[in-house]
Amino acid sequence: MDYTILAIVGLIAGVLGGLLGIGGAVVMIPAMMWIFGSVDAAGRQQLYQYQAAAMIVSFLMAGPAALKHYRVKAIYGSVWKIIAPVAAVATIAGIAFTRIPFFTGDGAVYIRHAFGAILIYVVLYNIYKLKKHKTDGVSRPEAALLPVWKKGVVGGVMGFFAGLFGIGGGAQAVPMMQIFLHMPLRNAVATSAVTIFSISWIGAIVRNVTLGNDGSIIRSLILAGVLAPTAMIGGYIGGHLTHTLPLRIVRIVFVIVIGIAAWKMFTA
Numbered sequence: 001m002d003y004t005i006l007a008i009v010g011l012i013a014g015v016l017g018g019l020l021g022i023g024g025a026v027v028m029i030p031a032m033m034w035i036f037g038s039v040d041a042a043g044r045q046q047l048y049q050y051q052a053a054a055m056i057v058s059f060l061m062a063g064p065a066a067l068k069h070y071r072v073k074a075i076y077g078s079v080w081k082i083i084a085p086v087a088a089v090a091t092i093a094g095i096a097f098t099r100i101p102f103f104t105g106d107g108a109v110y111i112r113h114a115f116g117a118i119l120i121y122v123v124l125y126n127i128y129k130l131k132k133h134k135t136d137g138v139s140r141p142e143a144a145l146l147p148v149w150k151k152g153v154v155g156g157v158m159g160f161f162a163g164l165f166g167i168g169g170g171a172q173a174v175p176m177m178q179i180f181l182h183m184p185l186r187n188a189v190a191t192s193a194v195t196i197f198s199i200s201w202i203g204a205i206v207r208n209v210t211l212g213n214d215g216s217i218i219r220s221l222i223l224a225g226v227l228a229p230t231a232m233i234g235g236y237i238g239g240h241l242t243h244t245l246p247l248r249i250v251r252i253v254f255v256i257v258i259g260i261a262a263w264k265m266f267t268a
Contacts, residue, residue, distance in 0.1 A: 002035050003226050009035075010057065010227035014234020016257060017058070018065030019241050019250055021192030023168015023200065024231060025054035026119060030261035032223065038112070047112050048098065048207070049215030051166020053223035055204040058168045060228045061235035062197035068239030069190035076183065076191045078144035079151055083191075084198045086155030087162065087169060091203040094163020099210060115165045116265030122171045123259050126251050129185075137184035146181055154180060158195065163203055168196040189242050 009031040017024030032050040040046055069075055098111060138146070154176045162169030170192040177188035208217050241250075 005035055006032070006223070006226045007230045010061075010230035011234040012257075013057070013227070014061045014065075014231035014236075015238040015241070016234075016254065017061055017168065017170075017231070018068070018193065018235040018238020019189075019245075020170065020238075020254060021065075021174050021189035021196070021242075022170035023058040023162075023196045024061055024235070025051070025058050025165075025167035026122070026171055026258060026261055028054040028057060028227060028231075029115070029166060030264040034264055044213065044215075045109065045112075046215065047109075048166070048211060049220060050223070052204070052207045052211055052215060052217070052220040053227065054166050055162075055200055055207050056220065056224035057227045057231050058196060059200040059204055060224075061231035062168065062193055062200060064232050064236035065239035066190075066194040066197040068236055069193055069242070072190075072243055074187055074190035074243065075194050076140055076143045076187050078140070079146070079154075079177070079181065079183070080191050080194055080198070082148055082151035083155030083158065083173070084195050086152045087159030087173075087195060088199040088202050090156045090159025091163040091169075091199055092206055094160040094165075095203065095206050095210065097160075097164055111165065112265050115167075116262045118161065118165065118171065119258050119262035119265060122175070123255050123262060125175050126255050126258075130248065130251050130255075137178070137187070138182045143181065143183065143187075150180055155195075158192075159199065162196075162200070163207075166203075166207060168192075168200055170196055185247060186242060193239065 013024035013027035016027055029050045038046055154173055158169035158173040161172045173192045174188045177183040208220055
């Protein structure tokens with residue numbers, strides 16, 4: 001029954017991830033903590049175990065979503081080609097940060113609480129955006145002329161948080177693309193999705209290889225194997241819905257789901 005629920009979680013995470021360019025881990029990680037608990041039978045924190053599984057799934061589900069965004073020509077290639085390599089390096093740095101002794105073992109709870117704080121930020125940002133109806137932004141040619149350092153900052157923040165929290169990084173990248181790069185929401189979502197697909201495989205490998213006493217690669221693969229099939233289907237559906245659903249409805253649903261996830265990070 002637990003794995004059936006997990007498969008459903010994969011579908012939901014895939015739809016939301018594809019829809020909003022966030023990778024889906026912000027749904028998967030809290031859900032796994034809810035289903036299986038935050039500690040194992042030996043009393044070990046399982047956050048990094050769940051991160052390892054979620055990073056594998058983020059890569060697999062981002063592919064179908066990125067394909068859909070590519071087909072409708074929503075990706076800003078000039079932005080992606082800068083933020084992707086920076087984010088890849090920053091992802092490894094974020095994972096390395098979690099290996100500091102203070103954050104290993106029971107110290108993982110601090111990462112969990114920080115993750116919860118980031119989710120609260122995402123909720124508040126999207127509530128703010130509900131009041132904003134302006135949907136325009138820079139055009140594709142204008143985006144190509146944006147300073148390289150600005151794109152690099154977005155990539156650095158995206159990658160570091162992806163490695164630190166085991167997420168795709170889109171929860172940070174999409175708002176930053178809108179605020180910092182002045183990109184339209186749909187194009188920010190599309191560019192975030194293709195970036196997640198480009199870099200998440202690196203984070204997945206490094207996170208799983210460095211699990212150590214915080215989990216096993218076999219368990220990570222089992223969890224990812226249950227989540228991935230439905231998440232990939234959901235990712236394609238979500239990528240399609242990005243360009244068809246009213247964004248106001250999307251934001252309302254997103255705020256509710258992420259709000260629940262944030263609460264779970266502080267109460268697990």
